[in-house]
Amino acid sequence: MRSIAVDMDGVLADVYHQFIDMHLQETGKKLQLKALKGLSERAAFPFLEKHVNSKGFFINAPMVPDSRRVLELLHNQYRVFIVSAATEFPLSLSEKQAWLNRHFPFISWRQMVFCGSKEIIHTDIMIDDHFKNLDHFRGEGYLFTQPHNELSPAGKHKRVDSWRALEKLLL
Structure with missing residues (x-):
């Protein structure tokens, strides 16, 4: 898989x-x-x-549209890991885990990877909004469009503008 x-x-x-x-x-x-x-x-x-660095920032963040529905579909066909550079903001660790538990109950604690650098990640596919995480990645990279990367060419990565676009590409 x-x-x-x-x-x-x-x-x-x-x-x-x-x-x-x-x-x-x-x-x-x-x-x-x-x-x-x-x-x-x-x-x-x-x-x-x-x-x-404020209490409540991460736990109160809204979800990106269609992320739960499409991630659950992906979860049925792929080994899915949520990878977050959470150690950059140490207060975020427990909030991020609680947020994932609330919004994505099908993701177990074994599928949550909280790290500093994503250079150690060796999955087949990575979906991220930052070049710094995708550029060193050896697998298939998908650049998720956000304002900070919107004007930059995707380079070797495939640009995706939404979870619906990911659904069409990966399912």
Whole structure:
């Protein structure tokens, strides 16, 4: 059975909307997704460090549309692992696990990989929104479109704009 590594933030968890909501609470100003195209997450969100290190940030993130439905279908045909660079934000570890347990109950703790660098991941397929995780990957890489990567060419990776697109490609 083929294996898939799926990133969490920006692929399953809609952290962009979480950042936008928290920026609005912080400043009273609503950021528009269109205006964030091509900006790194750190440039787009001036309070990023504060927010990702705040209790509740990760556990309250909304889901990316169609992610649960399609991931469950993939789970029936592939060995699926959720791979998140969670050690970058140590407070996120328990929140990410609780978030996955709530939204993806078919994913067991054995399928959750919380790490620092994803260079050690050797699955057949990786779905991620960051080049830094895909560029060293030896398998088939899928770049999940988010504003920070939207203006960059996908390079050797296949760009996917949604979970529905992944469904068509992988199922």
